[in-house]
Amino acid sequence: MTIEREYTTKLAVDGVTIDRRDVEMLDAIDRHGSMHKAAEALGRSYARLQNRVVEIEDAVGPITERQRGGSGGGGTELTETARELRRQFDRHDAALGGVAGITESVFPGTVRDRTGELATVETEIGSILALVPDDATEVQISVRSDAVVLTDPEETPRADGTSLRNQFTGTVEGIESGDAITRVTIRFAPEGMIQALVTNASVDRLALESGQSITASFKATAARGVRLEPSADE
Numbered sequence: 001m002t003i004e005r006e007y008t009t010k011l012a013v014d015g016v017t018i019d020r021r022d023v024e025m026l027d028a029i030d031r032h033g034s035m036h037k038a039a040e041a042l043g044r045s046y047a048r049l050q051n052r053v054v055e056i057e058d059a060v061g062p063i064t065e066r067q068r069g070g071s072g073g074g075g076t077e078l079t080e081t082a083r084e085l086r087r088q089f090d091r092h093d094a095a096l097g098g099v100a101g102i103t104e105s106v107f108p109g110t111v112r113d114r115t116g117e118l119a120t121v122e123t124e125i126g127s128i129l130a131l132v133p134d135d136a137t138e139v140q141i142s143v144r145s146d147a148v149v150l151t152d153p154e155e156t157p158r159a160d161g162t163s164l165r166n167q168f169t170g171t172v173e174g175i176e177s178g179d180a181i182t183r184v185t186i187r188f189a190p191e192g193m194i195q196a197l198v199t200n201a202s203v204d205r206l207a208l209e210s211g212q213s214i215t216a217s218f219k220a221t222a223a224r225g226v227r228l229e230p231s232a233d234e
Helices: 020-032 035-042 046-060 080-097 200-206
Strands: 011-013 016-018 064-067 075-078 104-115 118-123 126-131 138-144 149-151 166-177 181-187 193-199 213-218 223-227
Touching (some): 011 080, 020 080, 080 193, 104 193, 118 138, 149 200, 181 200, 181 213
Antiparallel strands (some): 166 181
């Protein structure tokens, strides 16, 4: 007897379920810059696609915005809300499909500033905002690979305008592809590295390849510090 694991990634927002077809719709709108062209590419009617956009917007707010004028006559672009939905879907998809392959990237560092449970920690890749134990000064920051979001450096939202407060731009060093999930290793000069677990669809969307510049982002709550105990001779 052969048993195959099956799952369907979905997001639920205020009674509206967002599934892979919805993410494919967002991808098509982003790629073609037009709801009409997106509907044609997906083989769906424009009316049905437009109705689905309205249903999602009733739950989460605007996910498209109309761009008027210009030589091409304008078009449709995704809002940051739509891009965040897409990122959340990808993270959830990666978590379901790659739990066994989740790794942690570790960065030792020194606490510089603190605001409540959050602290700024200086590490080999730069300053990381993380959850850090009280009174800790030397810590080890861990970031799970399924919590890291990859974006094109030119399309990455400002850190102060997103929940992904930690943003670092580096170079793709390794790509390990699975049936549905890909592990991407990003190197930051001179020595720091981080791994991200993303869907194969994300790899295709970003056209990832070795040597490519890419931005790795993660929330402050996804970076957790462990106190480093001083050595016996200190």
